[in-house]
Amino acid sequence: xxxxxxxxxxxxxxxxxxxDVYEEHxxxxxxxxxxxMKPDEIIDQVKKSNLRGRGGACFPTGLKWSFxxxxxxxxxxxxxxxxxxxxxTFKDRLIFELNPHLFIEGSLIAAYAMGIAKIYVYVRGExxxxxxxxxxxxxxxxxxGYIGQNILGTGFGxxxxxxxxxxxxxxxxxxxxxxxxxGDRGYPRIKPPFPAQFGxxxxxxxxxxxxxxxxxxxxxxxGWEWFSAIGAPKQPGTLLYGVSxxxxxxxxxxxxxxxxxxxxxxxxxxxxxxxxxIKAVIPGGSSTMWLRGSEIDGVKMxxxxxxxxxxxxxxxxxxxxxxxxxxxxxxxxxxxxxxxESCGQCTPCREGCGWMEKILQRFLNGEGTMEDVGLLExxxxxxxxxxxxxxxxxxxxxxxSFIRKFRDEFEKRAVKSPPAPxxxxxxxxxxxxx
Amino acid sequence: xxxxxxxxxxxxxxxxxxxxxxxxxxxxWLAQNQYGWISPETMxxxxxxxxxxxxxxxxxxxxxxxxxxxxxxxxxxQVCTNISCGLLGAEEICDHICHRLxxxxxxxxxxxxxxxxxxECLGSCGTAPVIQVNDDYVGGLTIEKADQLMTDLx
Numbered sequence: 391x392x393x394x395x396x397x398x399x400x401x402x403x404x405x406x407x408x409x410d411v412y413e414e415h416x417x418x419x420x421x422x423x424x425x426x427m428k429p430d431e432i433i434d435q436v437k438k439s440n441l442r443g444r445g446g447a448c449f450p451t452g453l454k455w456s457f458x459x460x461x462x463x464x465x466x467x468x469x470x471x472x473x474x475x476x477x478x479t480f481k482d483r484l485i486f487e488l489n490p491h492l493f494i495e496g497s498l499i500a501a502y503a504m505g506i507a508k509i510y511v512y513v514r515g516e517x518x519x520x521x522x523x524x525x526x527x528x529x530x531x532x533x534x535g536y537i538g539q540n541i542l543g544t545g546f547g548x549x550x551x552x553x554x555x556x557x558x559x560x561x562x563x564x565x566x567x568x569x570x571x572x573g574d575r576g577y578p579r580i581k582p583p584f585p586a587q588f589g590x591x592x593x594x595x596x597x598x599x600x601x602x603x604x605x606x607x608x609x610x611x612x613g614w615e616w617f618s619a620i621g622a623p624k625q626p627g628t629l630l631y632g633v634s635x636x637x638x639x640x641x642x643x644x645x646x647x648x649x650x651x652x653x654x655x656x657x658x659x660x661x662x663x664x665x666x667x668i669k670a671v672i673p674g675g676s677s678t679m680w681l682r683g684s685e686i687d688g689v690k691m692x693x694x695x696x697x698x699x700x701x702x703x704x705x706x707x708x709x710x711x712x713x714x715x716x717x718x719x720x721x722x723x724x725x726x727x728x729x730x731e732s733c734g735q736c737t738p739c740r741e742g743c744g745w746m747e748k749i750l751q752r753f754l755n756g757e758g759t760m761e762d763v764g765l766l767e768x769x770x771x772x773x774x775x776x777x778x779x780x781x782x783x784x785x786x787x788x789x790x791s792f793i794r795k796f797r798d799e800f801e802k803r804a805v806k807s808p809p810a811p812x813x814x815x816x817x818x819x820x821x822x823x824x
Numbered sequence: 825x826x827x828x829x830x831x832x833x834x835x836x837x838x839x840x841x842x843x844x845x846x847x848x849x850x851x852x853w854l855a856q857n858q859y860g861w862i863s864p865e866t867m868x869x870x871x872x873x874x875x876x877x878x879x880x881x882x883x884x885x886x887x888x889x890x891x892x893x894x895x896x897x898x899x900x901x902q903v904c905t906n907i908s909c910g911l912l913g914a915e916e917i918c919d920h921i922c923h924r925l926x927x928x929x930x931x932x933x934x935x936x937x938x939x940x941x942x943x944e945c946l947g948s949c950g951t952a953p954v955i956q957v958n959d960d961y962v963g964g965l966t967i968e969k970a971d972q973l974m975t976d977l978x
Contacts, residue, residue, distance in 0.1 A: 465842075477906045477945035515853075515890045516902075516946050518959040551840045556849055557890035559944065573848035574880075575887035591842060634908035634949035641950040676907055676945075707949065709907055723910055727944055733887075 397644045398628050399604050400488050409530040412491040418536055420607035424499045425544045432503035439614035442625045445471055445599030446704045448693045457586035458504045464593040466506045470497050472513040472600045473562035476675035478707030481630035481642050482600040486520040490527035496603035501548045508549045512567050515556045525552050559731035563779045564597040577733050578779035621646030622692035629706045633659040636712040648692040666712040674704025676724050677784030679791035718799045721792050722750040728785035739782035742773040746789055753803045760804045767793050830854045844874045848884050861892040896939040897932045899977050902956040905942050908949035917953055918942055920967050
């Protein structure tokens with residue numbers, strides 16, 4: 391059995407954000423080890439470690455890296471995704487603040503493994519302060535020779551550019567992130583072609599989440615066997631779980647994957663204020679399917695367990711709602727969010743999100759009927775799977791799951807017949823005299 | 825006109841990106857930091873500097889919520905009202921702030937001191953409700969704390 395890995399990403403070491411302290415604790419050792427290895431060996435290790443992406447889709451990281459062409463006449467790029475805009479998610483910001491060098495080291499190892507000489511780190515614009523922290527850390531790393539030309543005297547060179555976003559949820563979607571770096575509005579692109587073939591400026595590109603990359607140095611330092619034994623076998627490692635909403639101690643908790651949802655809420659986040667019952671939980675950021683309070687017992691926080699519970703681990707952002715919550719109002723707010731953030735390219739998402747918001751608003755206004763529930767479901771079903779990117783799905787899933795699980799909330803508010811339509815004033819006649 | 829420091833930064837930026845178009849967001853940030861907002865004249869200036877159509881620059885400015893196509897006050901109060909903040913009373917706080925300043929969300933006070941904007945998740949749900957004042961986050965907001973904050977901002 392491996393020793394209990396308490397905290398890999400955010401260990402409690404004072405001053406770890408400083409490069410000297412980071413180095414004292416073995417920092418940049420994995421990079422030194424990496425540049426002495428063959429790139430393929432690194433990809434192989436990451437593959438065997440079973441590391442899965444931490445951005446919400448849980449895609450196997452090593453497999454993703456292996457999609458990058460070995461020989462390419464074009465430049466290759468790595469994009470680190472720090473857009474972090476999924477409501478309920480607030481973990482990458484802590485990595486920038488408390489352990490930026492771990493992420494920098496991980497991204498450099500990834501770049502070396504894939505033969506990449508340029509890293510763009512896309513950070514949401516609201517994180518202005520943390521962008522400065524990350525930039526300062528990168529400058530320190532450059533001074534020490536970890537970034538730039540001829541890293542550690544090996545001939546491997548890599549640039550590290552921090553890119554400031556400007557307020558758009560959609561830019562967390564990998565193809566929209568790339569169009570944003572290219573200088574356009576953040577419009578997702580149709581896949582295929584996938585980024586490994588046709589990414590930034592049409593060049594092979596890999597996009598990884600900040601937390602994903604921060605796991606990489608540990609895999610090289612301690613070996614894939616060690617890493618793959620932590621937490622849930624199919625999605626090993628620790629996760630930065632964000633717990634928010636109606637809990638006594640909201641915050642980010644780093645724990646192995648597969649921890650019980652109830653343990654996270656009650657033991658770590660201190661339970662619900664006033665010892666109220668839990669009415670609903672959004673388990674992995676706003677896009678994931680809702681769970682009723684009665685369903686959370688025994689559910690474990692990993693991709694496989696969540697799948698069998700009918701939801702998804704997403705970004706690990708758990709939002710807890712107590713028994714007094716007006717959950718229909720919360721769903722309306724989420725839908726308003728997706729309506730606001732839809733980029734507008736695909737009709738089902740652009741129009742459908744607005745329609746869903748309007749239908750839900752009818753219930754809040756006391757004007758919704760049970761037929762409206764059918765209409766709402768129909769709209770959601772017609773958005774799901776019919777858009778370029780997953781934002782449409784992300785808007786549909788909470789609504790669909792809510793209808794399945796909280797039908798009583800609609801019934802409580804529904805009116806028998808819709809209010810009589812307001813009389814339309816007669817058309818204003820204009821006489822034109824020639 | 826772009827300040828000499830910004831022109832210097834522009835030269836640095838050019839080395840980081842292979843195309844001029846990719847400089848759109850970074851240069852708009854330089855412009856907004858210098859002028860406080862992005863006026864139609866600034867859009868023209870940016871388009872000229874980057875040799876891009878004005879329509880492209882306009883499209884980018886209006887797509888991203890953080891670029892201000894209207895002037896904002898000295899303190900830009902950005903109140904998150906998304907799920908986690910909303911569960912802990914963000915809407916009431918937003919209403920209170922607007923009421924106290926006698927403006928609607930999106931509005932600016934007559935003395936140009938405050939602009940209030942209702943924003944989407946700021947990525948700080950653990951300290952909800954959260955407000956962003958210019959670049960700084962203030963968490964654990966209550967109506968009393970919001971009042972104190974507005975009094976303290978000189």
